[in-house]
Amino acid sequence: MTNQEQKPSRSFAGIAGIVAAATLISKIFGLVRQQAIAAAFGVGAAATAYSYAYVIPGFLFTILGGVNGPIHSAIVSVLAKRKREEAASLVETVTTLVAGLLLLVTVAQIFLADAIIDIVGHGLDATTRAIAVQQIQIMAPMALFSGLIGIGFGTLNAANQYWLLSISPLLSSITVVIGIVILSMQHGKDIIKPEYAFIGGMVLAWGTLAGAILQWLVQLVVQWRLGLGTLRLRFDFRSPGVQEAIKIMTPATISSGMMPINFATVLYFASPIPGAAAGFNYANLLVQTPLGIISNIILLPLLPIFAQLAAPEHWPDLKLRIRQGLLLTAFTMLPLGALMVVLAVPIVKIVYERGAFTQDATQLVSSLLVAYGIGMFAYLGRDVLVRVFYALGDGQTPFRISTFNIFLNAALDWALVGPFGAPGLVLATVGVNCSSMLMLLFLLDRKLNGLPWREWSVPILGLTAGSVVAGLASFLTLVICQQLLGKEGLLILLLQLCISGFVGIAVFAAIASWMRIPEVNSFISRLRQRFLKK
Template identity: 65%
Template sequence: MTNQQKSRTLAGIAGIVAIATLLSKLVALFRQQAIAAAFGTGIAANAYNYAYIIPSFFLILLGGVNGPIHTTIVSILEKRSKQEAAPLVESITTLVSGVLLLVSIALFLSADGLIYLVGPQLSQTAHAIAAEQLRIMSPMILLSGLIGIGFGTLNTANQYWLLSLSPVLSSITIILGLGILYLSVGSQIISPAYVAIGGQVLAWGTLAGALFQWIVQLIVQWRLRLGTLRLRFDFRSPGVQQAVKLMAPAVFASGMLQINLFTDYFFASGIPGAAAAFNYANLIVQTPLGIISNVILLPLFTILSRLADPLEWHNLKSRLRQGLILTALTMLPLGALFAALAMPIVRIVYERGAFQQDDSQLVASILVAYGIGMFVYLGRDVLVRVFYALGDGETPFRVGVLNIFLNVLLDFILIKPFGAPGITLATVGVNTISMLLFLGILHRKLHGLPLRQWSLPILGLIVSGFTAGVSSWGTLWSLQHFFGSQGLVLLLLQTIASGLVGMGVFALLATRMKLPEIDFLVARLTKRGAGSQ
């Protein structure tokens, strides 16, 4: 295959991933709008976020795209024929399923105590609802492993559309459940008598979505002859042993990030509505971040896995720089706009039904903090993928252990002066330190990285992002000063205008830096149609 054909193939993959992920994220955003309109930041929504901590922990950790199971399966199957893949996938599935089934049962039996652990300051009503929701969602632990294996298997078969599109099912089931509940009880859904019922609908809808997501993957996997539900106990085969060796530290390393979420919610349990507010703000951020993350990381990880040989490290370093600069080019302006335009964005997206102005203020304050940390969040992920590509899962694990203690310290320090946004700022601090540590370790591991050369364009893009954010904020302030801010249409137009000004300023400043990654990004956007042929 020529370089031009490879480029077109990668562009085609990126186009498929972008479209499918965009649809997935938009449906997820609509789901969150439905939850916000029904419950606001009230008891049912807040309890659901505490109950969902553990299922989401496993779903992200084990079942997520770019998660440790996904990346491990890709690394192993890329080096094997299709005939070897099916029995290997079945053996790994049998092993993972047996372990996670036991964990699911343990979670069901210990739901009440676990809610006390993660939310010690929840009200009695919120605690009871959260414990019931957690029992309902406990089978998701088993499903998360199966979904992760399916993602990795289908990734090697170039089924990128399904990787990005299947999460839509989880959102659809929740939306349908809330719709049925609303048709049954109408506006009474937020009354105390129906809060518990609403909480159950959220939990059952979430479980049904995960189940359907796995079934869809399994059907495609069967058709491609990449493994069935057959129980296979060939745990001593070289492929399974390699998977365990790579997967175990990777699971623990990625789990460190999710353990930090437990810490965050523990400290925030005394702030009414904080958990729901984190989720609302995070969904706004994850909509563009998830799209860009998949577009950058999915094709990039496959490439990095092929450059793990020391003879290819020159190309590996080049791809690493490309990943970091592309991350800065996309995340810094978006983060600046989220920070500068947080309040109008939240009002436009959520402020209706049970979601009122006080809810908007809380969510907007958290969104500002999320915006500040978007670059280091994705940049850290890019660096972690390099370690996985090199077959090194221990280094991310060690850094992850350090991050747990650092996160506890920063949460404790920042929650008092900043409240709920302080929890998010603590996460930003942890991600920043992690990114610097990973760069330093890779500098030694790869026999030198041109860090000074890389830092100059990144610093230039940071300054450009800050300038863009100030420009957006100034434009919004001016428009609201002269025209006011009442009315959804007016607020939407003002936000769009302010965002365009900010993006224009960033584009003007960034293009003057003459980075090759800018040309690459522009070419991908303008020639995506040709590249997907």
């Protein structure tokens, strides 16, 4: 849908405000969901089995059905360049194709559940393995719904519909929490006992599937009302728009499919480490909560813009937009990562340490959170660059890099798990993301006839240094607060976290303001004007 065919476009800051509010609500519910799982099951058999069973259905749901995933990105890239009246037939044809393929994936998961769990969880005990096998069979249809949701996300994004796009993932969290609440009402504190692990595991699986179905249905109603496609079967696979979507989507999907392979490799090395698999989920949620909000704020408005600037005559403007994306990523992710590194223990204690989640679990998850924090900039920076290649109609380059990274990830897992344990597996992922980002930048430099390396790198290095200083200031503040107030009590921990975090943010804000980065100052100014006006 070209700009002329749409309603007057919102400003970048205006879209960011909508996305930020909706995504924040969704992420809060996601955090509540993970807190409920932690309190009910800790790092026991139900949660551990769920971590392994969720590898394929969960990654398909997150990658194919997620905002900024390959299907979403492909649909936006194609529809942003076409008239609105072409959308319905294109969306229906792509839906027919994707649904047919993912239906086969669904059936395969049901029949191959035992083999899948034996591959990714070779060290699991019999009880955990049995729970995981049944969980993956229950959640297998999520493969089908992931594709349908991804198509809907792309369609709504191209139509400038951002609210539902960002808030609908909370439905999955709500259904899981409801299931855990009902289970707790029926069995009380007994649900933490090992004999209730199977029941708890089934609640997690059915709740997750129900949330996926509900998310798709809500999205489908809006899509129908906008006249952007129905469930009609359409086989116009040779149309130019569908061919372009397939050209972008196929390598992008295969490339994204490398991620569960990488995570399965991580789980393979983690399976002998008690509680590590569940610990990854808890730590990852703490990272994904702010990361998901910020990535949506940055990527959702930029992706259609990247697609509209894909022609060679627009490349100077495209480079400015890429710089904007990378600098906003650095401005948000670098200080956030620094704060997560130095405040990992109080964060985990406040969020999780209750019920079945013990102090030992806190030590495990906080160590993983430190490792995740180190690589937050590379994680989102890589995603910005991948979307540029998708907008340029090039899904092959990210695919080739992802293929190489499978072997790099396995090598780093093997090398780092020995000296660092479970955190070493996260550091391996960080190394892979850094490698991907550097390769994407190098190839983008060749593709766009050169990039202004100095203009991009100097402010990013300055923001990196500012983040280190902010992290040190936050850590020293935490130490002083602990000496004055002690280390126990939820309110005391929360007060220490707020004070230490505020000091770190204030120090970083002062440094960033002194640097006078135009993209950052302009973005903040527009956000401030928008919210003050409201």
